[in-house]
Amino acid sequence: MTPGKAYLTSDHIRPLATRSDLAGALLVLHCWGVIAAAIAMFALWPNPLTALLAVLLIGSRQLGLAILMHDAAHNALFKTRGLNEWAGTWACGWPIMADLKAYRHYHLTHHRYTQTDKDPDLKLSRNFPTSRASLKRKFTRDLTGQTGVKQLLSQIATFVRLAGDDDAIEAAKGDAAQAFKSNTIYTAFPVFFGIALMISFIGDWWWGIAFWIVPYLTWFQFVLRVRNIAExxxxxxxxxxxxNVRTTLAGPIARTFVAPYWVNYHLEHHMIMHVPCWRLPKLHGLLMAKGLGDKMNVAPNYKAAMAEAGWD
Incomplete structure (x- = not known):
């Protein structure tokens, strides 16, 4: 379960795995701060360019919330367990209609059986490499909202189908396709749409749609797919x-719009999964210093990672 122990000593791992309540709070505040700043930018300079930029920034921070919830699933976002569970659920998960506990339930299985027949995430990676035309179709569906709308309708249908059936809800937790939402959608929906409503109260009636729902249905879906493919x-x-996993190096533009909160260091995360995300660059440096660079699957950028998947 901890592959990094084959390459690093406990003296290396222990300080890297130290969690911090302050760091966790700053990460969550930063994520929501970027969302607020994107909306404020449009409020101050309302034009099509700032509207588009706000959608991209907010969509990338919705992915950021997913990443921070992922850290919480590994009990790595906060040192204090109660804070970790509360923030992972209320501040990160439910705002994007994701369920921390259900996600944790299957995600640890992914770590145990990475890229084997028992990996519940294998359906996300087994069809790559594919053709450029196939990737283009997928990206087009994401950016036009088709993927997001389909998933949203699926979530509603799942909730209706499982409502009141505790055994079916529990069984659905093992399904990667339903792992985010299956049993808390009745709580997540009010949080998700409540945020959109608050944004509309701040500005005009359509702001909540434009600056919360549209980013969720479009850019969030796109960068979520790019992240899954790259990993x-x-x-x-x-x-x-x-x-069996890939790290993708990312510059400031990619970190802003595609790979927030060091999610690009995915090989390092699989090496020691309970290392907080903000310490993954240091873990990367340690592995490189150990002379493992030539053996590690590292893409120089996301363009190169997509090329390996078929976008050449």
């Missing part, structure tokens, strides 16, 4: 932790 698409079907 495991066209990697080895093996138990080799240096090759």
């Amino acid at each position: 495991h698409g066209a990697t080895e079907m093996s138990e080799n932790p240096l090759r």
